[in-house]
Amino acid sequence: MSTEKEPIVHIQEHSKDRVKFILENVDLALANSVRRVMMADIPTVAIDMVEIESNTTVLPDEFIAHRLGQIPLVSANCDEGLRYTRDCNCMNGCKFCTVILSLQVSCSEEGKTMMVTSNQLEVIPQQDLYDDGAEEMSKRPENFGQPVGKDDAAAEPILICKMRKGMELKARCIAKKGIAKEHAKWSPCSAVGFEYDPHNRLRHTTYWFEDDVKSEWPLSENAQLEEPVKEDEEFDYNAKPNKFYMDVETDGSLGPQEVVLKGLQELQTKLANLILGLKAEPEADTTAHGEAGFGQAEAAPPGWAVPAGAAGATGGGWGQNQALTNGTGGGGAWGSTSPRAGGSGGGAWGGAASHTRYWWRMGCWC
Amino acid sequence: MAQEDFDVPMDTQEQEQDVDLEKIKLLPNASDDGTSASFQVIDEDHTLGNALRYIIMKNPEVEFCGYSIPHPSENKLNIRIQTYGNITAVEALHQGLDNLSELCVTIEGNFREQLEKVGTNI
Numbered sequence: 001m002s003t004e005k006e007p008i009v010h011i012q013e014h015s016k017d018r019v020k021f022i023l024e025n026v027d028l029a030l031a032n033s034v035r036r037v038m039m040a041d042i043p044t045v046a047i048d049m050v051e052i053e054s055n056t057t058v059l060p061d062e063f064i065a066h067r068l069g070q071i072p073l074v075s076a077n078c079d080e081g082l083r084y085t086r087d088c089n090c091m092n093g094c095k096f097c098t099v100i101l102s103l104q105v106s107c108s109e110e111g112k113t114m115m116v117t118s119n120q121l122e123v124i125p126q127q128d129l130y131d132d133g134a135e136e137m138s139k140r141p142e143n144f145g146q147p148v149g150k151d152d153a154a155a156e157p158i159l160i161c162k163m164r165k166g167m168e169l170k171a172r173c174i175a176k177k178g179i180a181k182e183h184a185k186w187s188p189c190s191a192v193g194f195e196y197d198p199h200n201r202l203r204h205t206t207y208w209f210e211d212d213v214k215s216e217w218p219l220s221e222n223a224q225l226e227e228p229v230k231e232d233e234e235f236d237y238n239a240k241p242n243k244f245y246m247d248v249e250t251d252g253s254l255g256p257q258e259v260v261l262k263g264l265q266e267l268q269t270k271l272a273n274l275i276l277g278l279k280a281e282p283e284a285d286t287t288a289h290g291e292a293g294f295g296q297a298e299a300a301p302p303g304w305a306v307p308a309g310a311a312g313a314t315g316g317g318w319g320q321n322q323a324l325t326n327g328t329g330g331g332g333a334w335g336s337t338s339p340r341a342g343g344s345g346g347g348a349w350g351g352a353a354s355h356t357r358y359w360w361r362m363g364c365w366c
Numbered sequence: 367m368a369q370e371d372f373d374v375p376m377d378t379q380e381q382e383q384d385v386d387l388e389k390i391k392l393l394p395n396a397s398d399d400g401t402s403a404s405f406q407v408i409d410e411d412h413t414l415g416n417a418l419r420y421i422i423m424k425n426p427e428v429e430f431c432g433y434s435i436p437h438p439s440e441n442k443l444n445i446r447i448q449t450y451g452n453i454t455a456v457e458a459l460h461q462g463l464d465n466l467s468e469l470c471v472t473i474e475g476n477f478r479e480q481l482e483k484v485g486t487n488i
Contacts (some may be wrong), residue, residue: 006472006476007469007472007473007476008476009473009476009477009479009480010480011477011480011481011483011484014481014484021477021480023473026473027420029417029420030417030420030421030469031464032412032416032417033412033413033414033416033417034473036411036412036413037413040413041413055410096460110429124452143452257477257481260477261474261477261478264470264473264474264477265470265474267413267414267417267470268467268470270410270413270414271414271463271466271467271470272467274389274390274407274410274414274463275391275460275463275464275467276387276388276389277387277389277390278389278406278456278459278460278463280387280389353442
């Protein structure tokens with residue numbers, strides 16, 4: 001550390017939904033951690049459960065639930081203003097851990113196609129069924145939980161579905177706090193640009209080419225900020241990347257500067273948790289090896305029973321009129337409990353309110 | 367009803383504490399003098415693992431540090447640390463965590479500074 005140069009941050013561009021900056025004098029591992037943490041570990045609010053009261057549009061319930069889930073909601077100061085439902089003391093959702101939005105649209109106009117958009121989603125203030133006097137509410141901005149761009153006339157709203165005369169869509173949406181590791185809809189970033197070594201001096205990549213690499217692979221604009229590789233330059237196999245060009249673009253749920261700062265804070269929280277865990281570890285020092293280590297190893301498996309039990313409980317929710325819908329790739333884990341029952345259950349309920357919860361996970365289970 | 371509600375937080379708090387205790391554990395292959403050891407961290411991934419590996423490896427007292435995620439569908443992260451003998455593996459891990467935290471603070475500070483310079487021209 002001591003011989004290292006101090007990390008440098010240089011912001012090139014900064015706008016409402018984007019910040020472009022150069023991170024210098026850090027290692028690839030750290031720059032990548034920053035990127036990963038910004039994409040997947042920052043909490044935001046997103047619709048997680050949809051109770052559909054009536055839906056006579058051409059789109060099926062789960063289709064609409066899926067679309068609603070992906071609408072970005074204003075999540076400024078979400079880590080202080082909202083709790084995770086799993087950490088909340090309430091029984092079944094309260095104003096401290098959920099935001100309720102309602103969508104009530106019907107079309108009565110003849111011969112015209114009507115658009116149902118995110119602008120028709122209204123945040124419903126929640127009654128104080130549960131109130132432990134916490135101060136979360138005061139930490140929220142006024143438009144907390146509202147669809148992004150609702151109060152901005154210039155912003156085009158997000159289309160949810162289209163309807164003709166006689167069609168109706170009534171739904172109650174329960175938005176919760178979550179992170180993108182669970183579902184990509186909770187990611188505050190729409191894209192994170194991450195580039196280093198634009199001239200490929202370090203040869204971390206090999207370009208495929210037809211005849212000539214240089215003419216076939218246009219250089220990125222960041223290449224102007226670095227010396228091109230000379231013809232006779234010797235390859236330095238010890239060289240390490242040092243300058244990282246990052247471009248954070250958000251979906252509007254959080255500001256870009258907020259994403260970067262929250263990301264770095266989140267990384268520190270991870271470290272702090274580990275330090276805490278390390279302190280809690282009884283006699284982790286030199287004496288703890290062999291048996292002590294084993295004892296703890298055996299203590300671990302029961303911990304796994306908890307998530308399994310939770311999954312079972314959700315499966316049980318079936319009886320209570322809950323439709324759990326598995327999205328693409330979600331399959332594996334929920335397997336036995338839900339998907340097929342989901343199809344028939346939804347049908348059987350007919351007019352009754354069906355609760356559609358949509359799960360879709362990043363990546364695959366392979 | 368209110369009383370029942372009140373009972374819930376105590377339980378959850380206890381559970382959270384339990385989870386925290388199992389955040390990291392020593393794997394059963396540490397050397398007798400504690401200069402080399404492996405740890406297993408629960409619920410962490412490459413985000414923490416790679417950066418931590420790098421910063422621990424940077425420590426001149428550390429001979430080797432590596433990490434692995436033994437199975438992609440288990441949320442476990444293994445870290446192996448071997449030192450030259452002047453510090454224990456646990457100390458090296460502590461120093462690594464502190465250094466990385468410090469580094470994050472520095473970057474955060476620099477970013478804030480830059481933000482002020484650029485100004486919020488939104």
